[in-house]
Amino acid sequence: MIDTFFYFLLYCSAVLIYGIGLNRAAVLSRSMDKTLFFQLIKCTIVVLCSTILTFVIIKELLIPANLIELYPLIALLIFISVSVFVEIIMRITTGLKTSEFAVSYLIILLTLNESLGIIDSIVIAVSCMLSFILILPVLFSLRRRIEIVRPKNDKMKKKSLIMLTMAVIIISLAVWNVSWFNQGVL
Amino acid sequence: MNRKSIYVYIAATLAMVVPAPGRFVCGIILVLELNFLMLVGTLIKSFIYHFKLQTIGNVLLLSVMIAATMFVRQILVLTIPLLAVQLGFVIYLPTVSSFLIGYMFGSEGLSLSKDISRNMLQCLFYSVYALIFFLFRDIAGFGTITLLTRHGIYEKVLFDSGKISALVFFATIPGALVCSAVILILHVYVINKITILENLEHIND
Numbered sequence: 374m375i376d377t378f379f380y381f382l383l384y385c386s387a388v389l390i391y392g393i394g395l396n397r398a399a400v401l402s403r404s405m406d407k408t409l410f411f412q413l414i415k416c417t418i419v420v421l422c423s424t425i426l427t428f429v430i431i432k433e434l435l436i437p438a439n440l441i442e443l444y445p446l447i448a449l450l451i452f453i454s455v456s457v458f459v460e461i462i463m464r465i466t467t468g469l470k471t472s473e474f475a476v477s478y479l480i481i482l483l484t485l486n487e488s489l490g491i492i493d494s495i496v497i498a499v500s501c502m503l504s505f506i507l508i509l510p511v512l513f514s515l516r517r518r519i520e521i522v523r524p525k526n527d528k529m530k531k532k533s534l535i536m537l538t539m540a541v542i543i544i545s546l547a548v549w550n551v552s553w554f555n556q557g558v559l
Numbered sequence: 560m561n562r563k564s565i566y567v568y569i570a571a572t573l574a575m576v577v578p579a580p581g582r583f584v585c586g587i588i589l590v591l592e593l594n595f596l597m598l599v600g601t602l603i604k605s606f607i608y609h610f611k612l613q614t615i616g617n618v619l620l621l622s623v624m625i626a627a628t629m630f631v632r633q634i635l636v637l638t639i640p641l642l643a644v645q646l647g648f649v650i651y652l653p654t655v656s657s658f659l660i661g662y663m664f665g666s667e668g669l670s671l672s673k674d675i676s677r678n679m680l681q682c683l684f685y686s687v688y689a690l691i692f693f694l695f696r697d698i699a700g701f702g703t704i705t706l707l708t709r710h711g712i713y714e715k716v717l718f719d720s721g722k723i724s725a726l727v728f729f730a731t732i733p734g735a736l737v738c739s740a741v742i743l744i745l746h747v748y749v750i751n752k753i754t755i756l757e758n759l760e761h762i763n764d
Contacts, residue, residue: 391648392578392732396570396657442629445651449625453618474621475574475655482651529747532569536740540733 377493378500387501388508389543391483394476398505399535402512409509412471415459417502420477422459423452424484424498428491448481476505511542565746568688571658572739576689579649581730584705584712586693588642590686592631593653597682598675599627600663605671620663628654639711658685692738700730 387393401409427448435441456477463471480501488494515538519531575593579585603623607616632650635643643650653659662678669677697704702718728734 390732392573392652395577396573399573442633445625445629446622449622453621475657475660478655479648479651483648486648527747529565529743533740533743533747536573536736536743540736540740543733543736 374492374496377496381487381497381500382504382507383546384549386504386508386546387480387483388505389539389546391479393479393483393501394505395539397473397476398508398512399532399539402509402516402535405510405513408469408471411463411467411469412473413502413506413509415463415471416473416477416505417499419452419456419459420480420484420498420502421495422455423448423477423481424494425491426451426455427481427485428488428494431485432491444485445482448485449478452478452481480505508542512538565743567658567661568685569739569743571656571685572689572692573736574656574658575649575652576692577732577735577739578652579693580645581693581696581700581735582645582705583690583693583697584642584707585646585649586690586697587707588635588646589649589653590689592628592650593659593689594679594682594686595631596624596627596654596659597662597678600624600659601671601675601678604663605674617664624654624659624663625651639707642712692735695738696729696735699726700728700734702726 381387385391388395388398401412427444430447430451431441431444435444435447456472456474460470460472463469480498483501484494484498488497512535515535516531519534523530575589576586579589600620600623603620604616607613607619612619628651632643635646635650662681694704698717702716702723704715704717706713706715729738
């Protein structure tokens with residue numbers, strides 16, 4: 374279980390290796406404020422609830438009816454229902470808009486694709502969300518560093534520097550994989 | 560290409576081109592899927608406005624888009640299962656990309672023909688850009704050009720990629736990110752030079 378957790382958190386990060394929310398992470402890392410905090414809390418709750426509910430429906434309804442290929446549609450409908458419910462609670466309690474679609478939905482799909490059991494799916498969902506959350510402070514600090522050192526840089530140069538840094542982070546995470554030493558593997 | 564469109568292109572590239580395998584054939588499939596989804600989405604959006612279904616519009620649009628993606632995936636599973644396995648999860652990336660969603664929710668009040676021509680034209684421009692990107696990754700990374708044929712995937716070997724192994728980097732995700740960054744830097748450089756030239760012309764006038 375711990376292997377799965379760290380595999381999807383670092384070695385095969387949902388953001389850096391699967392590419393879920395690469396662009397979203399670059400956008401959200403502009404500021405670390407209260408809205409982002411609540412948005413991430415909402416995302417985590419929605420992803421966990423939707424994954425569990427979808428997994429149960431897949432196991433109890435879709436597999437017996439041989440309709441397993443329909444799971445993305447079921448996941449979408451459950452995700453929208455849960456998301457709207459949590460969004461309403463968030464707006465009433467905090468007064469903030471925390472709508473987010475692409476990252477949460479893709480994490481749910483990835484979790485359902487990769488998991489073998491319900492506990493497995495929860496672990497993968499949590500580690501995928503954490504991998505997304507962990508990259509945000511890194512990118513935010515990088516942005517601040519670029520702003521301080523090179524204040525005359527425009528948005529495009531900043532974005533390109535962030536993309537280059539993301540590439541470096543991916544290489545450093547995948548440095549343990551030495552399969553590319555063997556010619557012909559790729 | 561103005562500043563706004565290069566932002567859209569880079570955002571779309573990060574969302575669906577960078578995580579995809581660096582093969583030209585994968586690019587062809589993803590681009591075809593993107594165009595199909597754009598067409599279906601535009602038609603559904605028009606249907607929603609025509610029948611005044613705005614209250615359930617977003618859910619209906621997203622459900623149809625996901626259903627269309629599942630349809631594309633099933634066709635791929637039946638025709639080229641190898642490619643369906645290779646693409647796997649990536650096939651859902653264009654559906655939720657900001658490029659597609661931005662055009663779906665961005666233009667209200669246009670007629671169907673204008674909406675289709677506008678969206679498909681933008682999609683076509685982006686498709687050309689994405690295909691060039693995939694072609695570069697395929698040639699540089701693997702030394703091949705992979706194409707779709709009636710019998711499956713055809714691979715034309717151009718050179719032995721083992722001899723220039725440093726270029727294999729461009730077939731990977733970091734390589735694709737570096738490519739995107741270089742394109743962005745080059746674009747900024749060219750735009751700055753053009754601006755300087757235009758300012759000089761104004762001064763001379």
